[in-house]
Structures are given as C-alpha cells and as structure tokens.
Amino acid sequence: MGSMGMPEPKKSAFVAIIGRPSAGKSTLLNHLCGAKVAIVSTVPQTTRNSIRGIVTRPAGQLVFVDTPGMHISGKKLNLRLAETALRVLDEADLVLYVLDANRPPGREEDAVAAALLKRPETVKHRTVAAINKVDAAGTAKAEAFLHAKLPELPPSRIFNISALKNEGLDTMLDCLFGMSPEGSAFYDGDCYTDQEVRFRIAEIIREKAMNKLREELPHSIYVDIADMELRGGAPQAETLWVRAFIMTERESQKGMVVGKGGAMIRKIRLAALREMKKIFDWNIELDLRVKTAHDWRSNDATLKKLL
Ligand SMILES: Nc1nc2c(ncn2[C@@H]2O[C@H](COP(=O)(O)OP(=O)(O)OP(=O)(O)O)[C@@H](O)[C@H]2O)c(=O)[nH]1
Numbered sequence: 001m002g003s004m005g006m007p008e009p010k011k012s013a014f015v016a017i018i019g020r021p022s023a024g025k026s027t028l029l030n031h032l033c034g035a036k037v038a039i040v041s042t043v044p045q046t047t048r049n050s051i052r053g054i055v056t057r058p059a060g061q062l063v064f065v066d067t068p069g070m071h072i073s074g075k076k077l078n079l080r081l082a083e084t085a086l087r088v089l090d091e092a093d094l095v096l097y098v099l100d101a102n103r104p105p106g107r108e109e110d111a112v113a114a115a116l117l118k119r120p121e122t123v124k125h126r127t128v129a130a131i132n133k134v135d136a137a138g139t140a141k142a143e144a145f146l147h148a149k150l151p152e153l154p155p156s157r158i159f160n161i162s163a164l165k166n167e168g169l170d171t172m173l174d175c176l177f178g179m180s181p182e183g184s185a186f187y188d189g190d191c192y193t194d195q196e197v198r199f200r201i202a203e204i205i206r207e208k209a210m211n212k213l214r215e216e217l218p219h220s221i222y223v224d225i226a227d228m229e230l231r232g233g234a235p236q237a238e239t240l241w242v243r244a245f246i247m248t249e250r251e252s253q254k255g256m257v258v259g260k261g262g263a264m265i266r267k268i269r270l271a272a273l274r275e276m277k278k279i280f281d282w283n284i285e286l287d288l289r290v291k292t293a294h295d296w297r298s299n300d301a302t303l304k305k306l307l
C-alpha cells in the first residue's frame with residue numbers, strides 16, 4: 001500500500017483484439033483510441049494486418065492490437081490472415097474477444113472459441129469478452145455460447161458493449177487495466193497509433209473503395225502507394241503529393257472501379273481526401289488510378305508485401 005499522495009504504480013499491457021469477421025473489432029479499437037486508427041466496412045474481412053492503437057489513461061497504457069477476423073477458408077490470403085490473428089493472440093499480454101450479438105454464433109465463432117480453448121491459461125487469467133452491438137440485439141445467445149464453450153471464463157470478465165455507440169467501454173477498460181501487469185508506457189502519452197503514413201493512406205483509400213464497391217470487388221482489391229513526396233513548406237503549409245493505384249485481381253474489374261465516365265474512382269478519391277485531411281496537417285494531392293495485379297490473392301510475393 002502506498003503512503004498518502006503516492007500514485008498507484010502504472011500498468012501497461014498489449015491487448016490482442018480477436019473475433020470473427022465483422023464483429024466490430026476495428027470499430028471498437030477506434031472508439032477506445034478516440035481516433036480513426038483502423039478502417040471499417042460493412043463487408044467482412046476488412047482488416048488484413050495487425051494494427052496498433054494506443055490508449056493512455058492515469059492508470060497506465062494499453063496497446064490494443066486489432067487483428068483480421070478469423071474466417072474459415074483454405075485460400076492463401078485467408079490462411080495468412082488467420083496466422084496473423086493467432087500470432088497476435090500468442091504475443092499479447094491480454095486478449096479482448098469480441099462477439100457479435102447481432103448474428104447467431106456459427107462455425108466461425110466456434111473456430112475462435114476453439115483457438116482460445118487451446119490456450120486454457122489465457123482464457124482463465126488473461127481474457128476479457130465483449131459482447132458487441134447490444135444497440136442492435138439481445139445478448140442471450142452470445143452469453144449462452146460463452147458459458148457453453150468457455151466455461152473457464154469468469155462472468156465478471158464478460159461485458160456488454162456497443163462499439164458503435166461508445167457504450168460500456170469504460171468499465172471494460174477498467175477491467176483490462178486491473179488485469180494488466182505493472183509497467184511503464186511503451187509510447188508517448190499523446191500517441192494513438194504507430195502506423196506509417198504510407199500504410200494509413202493506403203488503408204484509407206481501401207476503406208473508401210470497399211464501402212463503395214459491390215459484390216466480390218471489395219475483397220479483390222488492394223492499394224499500392226506508388227509514389228509519395230512532401231513539397232513546399234513555410235510560409236505555406238506543406239503539400240503531400242501521393243500517387244496511388246487501386247489494384248484489381250482481373251483486368252475485367254478495372255472498369256467497375258473506374259465507373260461510368262470515371263464517376264466511381266472520383267467518388268473514392270474525394271472520400272479518401274476528406275478523411276486524410278482530418279488526420280494530417282498537410283495539404284494533400286492524390287493522383288488515384290487503377291491497375292491489375294493478376295490473381296494477386298494467390299501470389300506469395302504480393303501477399304508477403306501486403307501482410
Ligand atoms: N449496430 C452496431 N454495428 C456495429 C457495432 N460495431 C461495429 N458495427 C458495424 O459492424 C460492421 C463491421 O465493423 P468492423 O469494425 O469493420 O468489424 P471487424 O470486426 O473489424 O471486421 P473485420 O476487420 O472484417 O474482421 C460495420 O458495419 C460496423 O459499423 C455496434 O456496436 N453496433
């Protein structure tokens with residue numbers, strides 16, 4: 001026990017955010033950090049990398065690591081995404097397991113629970129479950145699922161939240177801080193992510209494209225930043241000039257990304273610019289084009305570069 005006026009020792013931990021696709025992991029990360037850190041879309045399998053978001057409070061610092069939703073598939077891209085999620089799960093101090101109250105648990109939920117079951121110590125001592133989307137649905141099914149599949153998880157570590165409406169997050173954070181080991185902060189207190197500018201810009205463009213494109217297209221694209229340069233400076237604000245390509249899997253998909261008279265790519269470009277201006281202090285010029293990288297989702301070299 002500290003003497004009067006002595007602050008409590010600070011806590012710090014890495015927290016893996018895991019769950020099936022579209023459970024709301026990235027939405028949650030963004031609200032925890034109070035900033036747009038990870039991209040979000042209505043389409044499952046949006047996140048493709050482990051993405052760090054940093055939360056600093058008087059109690060200490062939690063570094064949340066967002067992961068790709070665990071999806072069952074034998075395809076190369078999906079296997080790599082699942083590997084990423086499991087690696088983060090094993091490296092983190094704590095695990096935040098996000099469930100979607102709005103969809104009945106199915107095979108994918110079983111797979112997430114199975115991955116946790118293989119790590120019984122983690123479930124017993126280091127896992128918090130968040131039943132998300134309580135603004136849209138009741139929690140009974142998700143609760144029953146957790147009791148049946150992960151009986152070792154104490155009920156005091158199950159929280160009902162709405163990431164979208166920012167509800168229930170504070171009590172969950174208190175619990176995570178309580179479970180964290182003592183330690184000093186990993187990052188500056190005013191820092192909310194460690195992502196490089198190049199990656200963030202590619203992700204913002206991909207988010208806008210994913211949310212505007214239909215059918216298979218959201219999953220068939222990636223964004224390549226071909227060139228980036230900071231120009232000018234005082235007395236005017238600097239301008240960040242970016243040339244980026246939306247890469248499609250097949251030649252035939254380029255037309256849909258460009259749209260009639262270029263309308264689609266113009267919409268994507270303007271939405272991306274709006275978002276970038278909220279994040280960066282520079283003026284931004286974005287030259288956005290479309291290219292094809294044939295069958296990139298089965299290409300090891302491309303996957304290695306992207307994931
Ligand atoms: N109603 C409701 N919708 C939510 C909530 N949280 C997230 N969503 C929606 O769920 C969808 C998926 O959200 P994401 O945050 O991209 O989900 P994710 O788990 O990161 O998905 P992947 O990256 O594909 O694994 C989006 O349309 C979100 O707006 C919530 O609390 N309530």
Ligand SMILES: [Mg+2]
Nearest residue numbers: 025026046047
């Ligand atoms: Mg995500």
